């Protein structure tokens with residue numbers, strides 16, 4: 001090997017370790033919606049929702065790209081006894097190793113019955129392709145939740161370098177039953193002010209996560225904590241703070257639990273999480289039945305929308 005080659009190799013190794021990423025795909029603005037498939041099937045989480053096609057969403061004003069941001073909302077005008085109209089977008093491309101950066105001035109605000117999420121999922125039978133939830137919450141929660149759902153043998157260490165506030169389970173295996181000690185994935189809950197109206201009040205911000213051979217890291221930034229390179233074509237995560245959630249790969253959970261990830265945005269209502277009696281009536285102190293509330297109170301959902309400034313995908317060196 002020539003000395004130059006060795007030097008170059010050393011340089012490459014150093015930059016790989018440093019966490020440098022280059023822009024590889026931009027979902028864009030005017031063409032944003034062309035990069036997604038609109039899912040119109042029944043909600044797999046049993047929500048009181050009707051996912052509509054791109055053309056229906058456009059004509060009903062549920063999506064738009066007018067102005068400098070992308071808007072994705074729900075029907076907040078009509079009663080909706082057959083399920084409230086909303087969209088579920090799934091990216092046409094999938095990525096196995098990448099850094100995803102979503103800059104969003106506004107996310108769906110606190111309201112009884114809402115369940116918004118930005119997440120990704122691998123191929124094949126769920127949960128064997130691996131699911132990564134990076135922005136998720138229900139009803140009036142002001143705390144974001146990060147969760148992995150995987151096939152067997154994916155355990156997280158009890159002690160991890162992350163700023164998240166609590167851990168629900170370190171077992172990501174979603175094939176186990178609750179009585180077997182698993183079944184809900186491995187969730188990390190964030191600090192107050194990282195979700196819903198609380199996040200919006202702080203001026204919005206950004207969500208980022210990366211998938212590397214060494215693990216998955218996720219960050220939630222608010223307007224006042226945005227890294228200086230968040231909007232640039234070249235990002236150095238080594239300069240970013242400790243992640244809000246960290247899921248390391250290793251002998252207790254190999255990286256191959258995660259296939260190429262399809263990105264997903266959706267807003268659903270009620271269903272398995274937001275609509276369960278304890279969560280809806282007790283935790284959130286929401287009135288009556290979730291289905292009735294969502295059906296007959298369209299105005300309660302005027303704040304149930306995403307405003308997206310940009311969504312970009314980066315590749316590490």
Ligand SMILES: *[C@@H]1O[C@H](CO)[C@@H](O)[C@H](O)[C@H]1NC(C)=O
Nearest residue numbers: 157159160161162242246248
């Ligand atoms: C956590 O981060 C500190 C400081 O960067 C480092 O010294 C330590 O080894 C890390 N611990 C783990 C478990 O990764």
Ligand SMILES: *[C@@H]1O[C@H](CO)[C@@H](O)[C@H](O)[C@H]1NC(C)=O
Nearest residue numbers: 077078079080295296297298
């Ligand atoms: C929705 O249903 C409620 C209860 O039946 C009714 O009072 C209200 O007028 C309806 N609103 C619309 C916009 O149809």
